[in-house]
Amino acid sequence: MIDIKDFDKNRVKYIEAAKKRGKKFSFLFNEPAVKKDTIASQIVKTKQRELELLQAKRNAANKNISALTFDERKKRIVELKPLSEQIKHLEHEVKLYASESQDVFAWPNTPKDDVPVGDDESGNLTLREVGKKKKIDNPKDYLSLAEPLNLIDMKRASQVSGSRFAYILGPLAQMEFALVQYAQKTLLKEGFTMVVPPVMIKEENMAAMGYLNGGGENETYHLTKDKLYLVGTSEQSIGPMHRDEIFKEEDLPKRYLSFSTCFRREAGSYGKDTKGILRVHQFDKLEMFSFTLPEKSDEEHEFLLAMEEKLWQGLDIPYRVIKLCTGDLGWPSARTYDIETWMPGQNTYREVCSASTTTDYQSRDLNIKVDRGGKKELVHMLNGTAFAIGRTLIAIIENNQQPDGSIAIPPVLQPYMTGLKVIKA
RNA sequence: GGAGGGUUGGCAGAGUGGUCGAAUGCGCCGCACUCGAAAUGCGGUAGGGCAGAAAUGCCCUCGCAGGUUCAAAUCCUGCACCCUCCGCCA
Numbered sequence: 248m249i250d251i252k253d254f255d256k257n258r259v260k261y262i263e264a265a266k267k268r269g270k271k272f273s274f275l276f277n278e279p280a281v282k283k284d285t286i287a288s289q290i291v292k293t294k295q296r297e298l299e300l301l302q303a304k305r306n307a308a309n310k311n312i313s314a315l316t317f318d319e320r321k322k323r324i325v326e327l328k329p330l331s332e333q334i335k336h337l338e339h340e341v342k343l344y345a346s347e348s349q350d351v352f353a354w355p356n357t358p359k360d361d362v363p364v365g366d367d368e369s370g371n372l373t374l375r376e377v378g379k380k381k382k383i384d385n386p387k388d389y390l391s392l393a394e395p396l397n398l399i400d401m402k403r404a405s406q407v408s409g410s411r412f413a414y415i416l417g418p419l420a421q422m423e424f425a426l427v428q429y430a431q432k433t434l435l436k437e438g439f440t441m442v443v444p445p446v447m448i449k450e451e452n453m454a455a456m457g458y459l460n461g462g463g464e465n466e467t468y469h470l471t472k473d474k475l476y477l478v479g480t481s482e483q484s485i486g487p488m489h490r491d492e493i494f495k496e497e498d499l500p501k502r503y504l505s506f507s508t509c510f511r512r513e514a515g516s517y518g519k520d521t522k523g524i525l526r527v528h529q530f531d532k533l534e535m536f537s538f539t540l541p542e543k544s545d546e547e548h549e550f551l552l553a554m555e556e557k558l559w560q561g562l563d564i565p566y567r568v569i570k571l572c573t574g575d576l577g578w579p580s581a582r583t584y585d586i587e588t589w590m591p592g593q594n595t596y597r598e599v600c601s602a603s604t605t606t607d608y609q610s611r612d613l614n615i616k617v618d619r620g621g622k623k624e625l626v627h628m629l630n631g632t633a634f635a636i637g638r639t640l641i642a643i644i645e646n647n648q649q650p651d652g653s654i655a656i657p658p659v660l661q662p663y664m665t666g667l668k669v670i671k672a
Numbered sequence: 673g674g675a676g677g678g679u680u681g682g683c684a685g686a687g688u689g690g691u692c693g694a695a696u697g698c699g700c701c702g703c704a705c706u707c708g709a710a711a712u713g714c715g716g717u718a719g720g721g722c723a724g725a726a727a728u729g730c731c732c733u734c735g736c737a738g739g740u741u742c743a744a745a746u747c748c749u750g751c752a753c754c755c756u757c758c759g760c761c762a
Contacts, residue, residue, distance in 0.1 A: 295731090299731045312742075313691070
């Protein structure tokens, strides 16, 4: 969440920042809501002060009560009764008004100043295009290539699980674990710790990560019987891992490379990308996650992006780097870079990676701090995709397709493919 | 699924109605001793809010929420979480 104290002082700043996120968030800053909150917070302040004075009075009168004689004590108790009732009354009032003003604090993170302003993805900025597109005559899309080779089976998956599920088979399934090996080889020397996290997390943690706001709840699988959420990305499991902890300064940056299955309802995307494995309810993903000093988070953000680019360059697949505009940012994100790879079979770029800084938005809720010579400060938290396996496989298939319909395996993956260099019928 | 135990400061752990925001130990910080370190001794050391330039002062917080009381870590009610044993289980 945002800093409520700071919000209270700089309402205008926050409202302007929220407005930058575009029309779809206008419910945040509509006048009545803001006005109601402002008034409530002022009342709370006044009453709180009043309450504290009364409490001080009561505490003082109670301080030496046990030293009094029986009669004195009796007298004192009678005197204190009305004061005590007054206090109780005020406490209730403060709570009432406080709950009113809290309503507004499901507020998104404030975008960084360098993030371009825009209503939706049309405002996104292409920073650079990297890599050379291979010349492919009559390129096919990945599904037309994969199904004849029996690498992806959508039909049986839909019989078993319904739409938006897939069986990934044979060499393509092997390639998933080749990617895991390749990512480890590239990233572990950069100080990442490999982790396989829980994929079911408690409600409080899903909330703290900021994914239940702004329609996020609708996108998650919620196991209400057990009060657990299935993660949509392992970021949601890695952040809370250090909940209520205080890092030593020298322990930062703390970097994790996490492998997990991810679950998404895709509730808002009916009819979109319905074929194949591009958009499915379940996929595996390798995710990078960093805890950093506040002043180092921008640097770390560039680092995560650099790691993503390194991985794609190693696969020799052309991509472009996108800086998302304010309207396209996720709820907890202050800045996001996407990587989109070239998909020759679809004659377009598709998103395969995303790297975000959430600054102190998540760490505030999770209470994750760093000890700076006695002073404790909230850490910054960042996340970035290493490989979203499904989409990575798509990119590899389409970019490495051969005229005969076979698929060349990228050299960096070959060591992990039981001797295979090409996938063919 | 059945039975039981627990939740107190960075950690361990005392505390069953008032002088308890909380003994003691460990850890950490400072000082002394030392060439230096260890050991030892002395002192300090929870978080948040409000006021203040600061010193400091006041308020809140002993899992959470309600209740009893002049007064709650302590009594009552509900909830959450953690753990142990039995059963089942990759």
